[in-house]
Amino acid sequence: MISIKNLKKSFNNKPVLKGISCEFEKGKTSLIIGQTGSGKTVFLKCLLGLHKHDEGKIIFDDKDVQSMNENQKMELKSSIGTVFQGSALFDSMNIEENVMFPLKMFNDLPFDEMLDRVNLVLKRVELENSNKKMPSEASGGMQKRVAIARAIVNNPNYLFCDEPNSGLDPKTAIVIDNLIKEITEERNITTIINSHDMNSVMEIGEKIIFLKNGVLEWEGSKKNIFKTENQAVTDFVYSSNLYKKVKQMYLKK
Amino acid sequence: MNFLHNIGLYIIMLQKMLHKPTKWKVMKELILKDTEDTVVNSLGIISFVSFFIGGVITIQLALSTTGSFYPDYLVGYATRETIILEFAPTIISIIMAGKVGSFITSSIGSMRVTEQIDALEVMGINSINYLVFPKVIALLLYPFLISIAMFLGILGGMIACVYGGYSTMSAFIEGIQTDFIPFHMTYAFIKSFVFAFILATVPSFHGYYMKGGALEVGKASTKSFIWTSVSIVVFNFLITQMLLG
Numbered sequence: 350m351i352s353i354k355n356l357k358k359s360f361n362n363k364p365v366l367k368g369i370s371c372e373f374e375k376g377k378t379s380l381i382i383g384q385t386g387s388g389k390t391v392f393l394k395c396l397l398g399l400h401k402h403d404e405g406k407i408i409f410d411d412k413d414v415q416s417m418n419e420n421q422k423m424e425l426k427s428s429i430g431t432v433f434q435g436s437a438l439f440d441s442m443n444i445e446e447n448v449m450f451p452l453k454m455f456n457d458l459p460f461d462e463m464l465d466r467v468n469l470v471l472k473r474v475e476l477e478n479s480n481k482k483m484p485s486e487a488s489g490g491m492q493k494r495v496a497i498a499r500a501i502v503n504n505p506n507y508l509f510c511d512e513p514n515s516g517l518d519p520k521t522a523i524v525i526d527n528l529i530k531e532i533t534e535e536r537n538i539t540t541i542i543n544s545h546d547m548n549s550v551m552e553i554g555e556k557i558i559f560l561k562n563g564v565l566e567w568e569g570s571k572k573n574i575f576k577t578e579n580q581a582v583t584d585f586v587y588s589s590n591l592y593k594k595v596k597q598m599y600l601k602k
Numbered sequence: 603m604n605f606l607h608n609i610g611l612y613i614i615m616l617q618k619m620l621h622k623p624t625k626w627k628v629m630k631e632l633i634l635k636d637t638e639d640t641v642v643n644s645l646g647i648i649s650f651v652s653f654f655i656g657g658v659i660t661i662q663l664a665l666s667t668t669g670s671f672y673p674d675y676l677v678g679y680a681t682r683e684t685i686i687l688e689f690a691p692t693i694i695s696i697i698m699a700g701k702v703g704s705f706i707t708s709s710i711g712s713m714r715v716t717e718q719i720d721a722l723e724v725m726g727i728n729s730i731n732y733l734v735f736p737k738v739i740a741l742l743l744y745p746f747l748i749s750i751a752m753f754l755g756i757l758g759g760m761i762a763c764v765y766g767g768y769s770t771m772s773a774f775i776e777g778i779q780t781d782f783i784p785f786h787m788t789y790a791f792i793k794s795f796v797f798a799f800i801l802a803t804v805p806s807f808h809g810y811y812m813k814g815g816a817l818e819v820g821k822a823s824t825k826s827f828i829w830t831s832v833s834i835v836v837f838n839f840l841i842t843q844m845l846l847g
Contacts (some may be wrong), residue, residue, distance in 0.1 A: 398724065423726045451725055455725075
């Protein structure tokens with residue numbers, strides 16, 4: 350579980366996160382949604398340690414990040430898997446080497462054992478027989494799957510995904526969403542997804558957090574989102590006619 | 603102000619480069635790869651440039667030292683001094699700032715743009731050590747390239763001189779051996795080591811701390827070439843003043 354207490358972050362005296370408090374449960378897929386500039390990416394980067402927060406607490410399973418020493422932080426980072434928006438695969442390595450990278454860096458396993466684990470996760474993301482392909486030869490969807498495989502190969506306790514289905518067609522996007530949800534449940538990990546995509550919200554949003562101008566405006570589940578009276582949330586979620594109709598149909602039911 | 607900020611940031615980068623070292627097994631592979639990218643792949647261009655520039659230097663020296671007043675061996679002597687003292691270590695380093703420096707900046711800059719550096723950081727890897735340190739170690743072989751440049755420069759000069767009819771082979775060889783000061787070689791290699799460090803770290807700095815997208819990668823490469831060349835020229839002056847002045 351990850352607990353956030355009164356998280357604040359400013360850039361050049363301009364507040365971007367204005368005291369966010371929330372919790373992300375183990376074995377559940379949580380989504381952070383909000384308009385561009387709402388502070389979602391900064392929030393995720395603070396959790397990942399890529400931005401140092403100004404105030405507040407980030408607690409990973411009862412361990413406060415700020416009170417950790419360098420070794421404890423290293424240990425924590427090795428238990429986090431991350432899927433970046435652009436996949437962030439290493440260009441100079443093939444798919445197998447990309448997925449094996451965290452194992453090589455943090456384990457002293459024999460090569461054959463590492464290869465077995467790589468093949469296992471590649472099979473899990475349905476990419477068997479693609480080991481020797483370079484990232485440039487893979488499609489956007491394949492690259493996302495490789496990024497997921499790389500994120501889970503070291504058996505992480507936490508999985509962070511920054512817009513994992515951006516730039517993908519709707520069908521592939523749903524496949525990726527479901528894959529992340531299934532992996533979260535199978536491995537009982539804490540998953541946080543940063544997303545713009547309303548399909549993801551409706552498909553896998555067990556817990557949804559809505560940020561607006563650096564403030565936590567609303568939180569709930571995909572079921573609650575149909576009933577919410579919060580104007581900012583409804584403006585954002587039901588900005589398209591399709592979702593307006595979906596809401597009407599849901600409420601009629 | 604910005605200049606001082608960048609100097610500070612560069613020093614911090616050098617300090618971070620030595621912290622939290624990457625696993626030796628992985629580092630060994632990175633060093634070998636960077637040696638291939640920066641040293642082995644530069645052999646062709648360095649050999650080509652050195653050979654022909656050596657020839658041009660000799661022809662120009664021969665043409666400006668005609669007449670009975672100058673001894674026959676002077677062309678060989680002047681070619682050796684020019685190539686060992688200045689052309690091989692300094693001019694080749696400026697050419698390398700364009701070739702290797704741009705490569706380093708653009709490869710690290712592209713990793714920054716595509717979040718690959720962030721990916722390393724969130725895994726708990728010291729990305730500066732992972733990216734910059736192997737380049738510094740790989741470029742320890744740089745004086746080897748400079749030795750080849752010296753040899754081929756003088757060889758090119760000798761061929762141009764003899765086959766161009768400016769002097770005889772024996773006079774040129776006599777010139778190469780006349781008043782040879784071994785410390786000049788030491789001086790040239792000390793310069794090469796310093797320039798190698800500049801070639802590895804200044805372009806890495808410009809790539810690592812760049813901000814923006816693909817266009818900025820190109821701008822960072824240009825900036826990196828300018829600052830690497832400026833640093834080489836300034837350190838060339840300082841080292842020459844300290845060791846020969």
